[in-house]
Amino acid sequence: MTLYKSMRFLDLQERDQSESSCRDSARCSPQVITPSGRLLLSTTLAGSPTRHYRPFVSALDPYQLRQEFPILNQEINGKPLVYLDNAATSQKPLCVLDSSRNYYERINSNIHRGVHRLSQAATAAHEAARETIAKHLNVNRPEEIIFTSGTTDSVNLVASSLGRSDQFQKGDEIIVSGLEHHSNTVPWQMLCERLGITLKVIPVLDDGTLDLEAYDALLSERTKLVSVNHVSNAFGTVNNVIHICSQAKKVGALTFIDGAQSVPHFGVDLQSFDCDFYAFSGHKVYGPTGIGILYGRYDLLCKLPPWRGGGEMIKEVTFEKTTYNDPPFKFEAGTPNIEGGIALAAAIDYVNNLGATNIAAHEDALIKRAATILAEIDGITLYGPDDRAGALSFNVEGVHHYDLGTLLDQMGFALRTGHHCCQPLMARFGITGTIRASFAAYNTIEEVEALGKAVEKALMMLR
Numbered sequence: 001m002t003l004y005k006s007m008r009f010l011d012l013q014e015r016d017q018s019e020s021s022c023r024d025s026a027r028c029s030p031q032v033i034t035p036s037g038r039l040l041l042s043t044t045l046a047g048s049p050t051r052h053y054r055p056f057v058s059a060l061d062p063y064q065l066r067q068e069f070p071i072l073n074q075e076i077n078g079k080p081l082v083y084l085d086n087a088a089t090s091q092k093p094l095c096v097l098d099s100s101r102n103y104y105e106r107i108n109s110n111i112h113r114g115v116h117r118l119s120q121a122a123t124a125a126h127e128a129a130r131e132t133i134a135k136h137l138n139v140n141r142p143e144e145i146i147f148t149s150g151t152t153d154s155v156n157l158v159a160s161s162l163g164r165s166d167q168f169q170k171g172d173e174i175i176v177s178g179l180e181h182h183s184n185t186v187p188w189q190m191l192c193e194r195l196g197i198t199l200k201v202i203p204v205l206d207d208g209t210l211d212l213e214a215y216d217a218l219l220s221e222r223t224k225l226v227s228v229n230h231v232s233n234a235f236g237t238v239n240n241v242i243h244i245c246s247q248a249k250k251v252g253a254l255t256f257i258d259g260a261q262s263v264p265h266f267g268v269d270l271q272s273f274d275c276d277f278y279a280f281s282g283h284k285v286y287g288p289t290g291i292g293i294l295y296g297r298y299d300l301l302c303k304l305p306p307w308r309g310g311g312e313m314i315k316e317v318t319f320e321k322t323t324y325n326d327p328p329f330k331f332e333a334g335t336p337n338i339e340g341g342i343a344l345a346a347a348i349d350y351v352n353n354l355g356a357t358n359i360a361a362h363e364d365a366l367i368k369r370a371a372t373i374l375a376e377i378d379g380i381t382l383y384g385p386d387d388r389a390g391a392l393s394f395n396v397e398g399v400h401h402y403d404l405g406t407l408l409d410q411m412g413f414a415l416r417t418g419h420h421c422c423q424p425l426m427a428r429f430g431i432t433g434t435i436r437a438s439f440a441a442y443n444t445i446e447e448v449e450a451l452g453k454a455v456e457k458a459l460m461m462l463r
């Protein structure tokens with residue numbers, strides 16, 4: 001352990017002491033919510049069952065955590081793996097792996113309509129998972145939580161269902177932002193083409209934040225939906241979702257927040273910014289792939305038509321007419337990813353066991369240290385504001401991001417290169433892509449410092 005690291009963690013420990021006493025009580029009050037909807041004093045532990053995979057630690061210790069992530073303990077190209085591609089997908093702790101295995105070894109069965117014991121056990125576990133996620137996001141009722149296959153699926157569900165409702169008339173407008181992932185752009189674009197509505201875009205300022213004055217000016221009575229991400233996967237920008245949602249409401253527009261890059265990095269309390277829809281992906285928050293969440297306001301879900309037909313989503317079927325089930329089942333046609341939902345709840349329990357605030361503080365220290373080290377490199381451009389979450393994107397003058405990423409891979413570092421599914425954002429900055437380091441609870445300051453040295457070394461070879 002380096003001196004720097006011990007100092008850093010002392011600092012974190014001090015901050016976390018106030019949080020650990022907070023965690024010990026059932027609910028901590030008052031909670032502090034930033035304008036961007038970040039929960040600074042966590043209430044998210046309340047009510048979540050604690051798993052006993054590890055002794056409780058008051059401050060987040062990434063070295064201890066790493067023992068729970070077997071995949072991290074390997075060499076790539078003869079070098080220890082440094083996994084910094086967490087925005088693409090995070091690694092999974094033993095409790096999540098165990099959850100999937102236990103499900104198949106002990107209760108695998110189809111859910112909801114089974115009279116037999118295994119089906120009842122699987123149903124109970126699946127619905128308990130829904131409740132865990134409902135509590136984690138602090139929503140009003142578990143029926144507001146729909147299991148999907150991921151954020152992309154959640155956006156498509158809402159776009160498809162709203163497209164069949166009477167929400168839009170020709171000439172109406174949908175607003176997205178210039179920071180969006182393609183999955184929060186293309187489904188709306190497809191809907192616009194189909195219904196003759198217009199897509200408007202909130203511009204991005206030079207510091208990688210949204211131009212909120214321009215946003216306010218875009219809003220009008222024609223605006224029927226605003227859909228933005230909570231945190232940008234490309235630049236780590238944390239958006240002011242409180243402002244975005246409250247302004248949209250003033251003109252009667254619905255709001256959809258893409259939380260794919262927020263839920264993994266800090267506590268999210270949906271009561272604090274009152275959006276109509278919120279989505280995230282299990283695989284980015286230590287859970288499995290193929291499972292995701294859509295939150296929808298209950299009264300809206302009741303009114304909206306289903307998007308896919310099949311089993312589970314019906315009340316009664318005749319050849320003349322079918323009546324539909326209540327939410328959330330109305331939107332969950334077919335056999336769901338049962339094991340995935342249960343394992344996602346295990347991942348959420350894991351996050352709550354660590355403390356969402358501890359994760360946020362730890363990652364903040366990592367990303368700030370990474371920015372400080374990288375900023376010293378000659379010819380480097382760091383994208384996004386200083387106050388980033390999760391991801392740090394950069395380019396070095398005269399060097400292609402792909403070449404840098406390839407050399408870093410040779411040294412054992414997993415970083416992502418390219419447009420990060422944000423081509424319009426790359427075009428706005430006149431670049432084809434960036435190289436991106438993205439962080440999780442198990443990353444260490446040592447890894448960040450090693451990254452700085454590896455980038456310097458790679459640049460000596462490339463320049």
Ligand SMILES: Cc1ncc(COP(=O)(O)O)c(C=O)c1O
Binds near residue numbers: 088181231258261
């Ligand atoms: C901000 C954001 N939105 C949406 C997505 C799409 O997530 P998924 O591929 O899990 O559906 C991603 C994935 O990187 C993302 O970062």
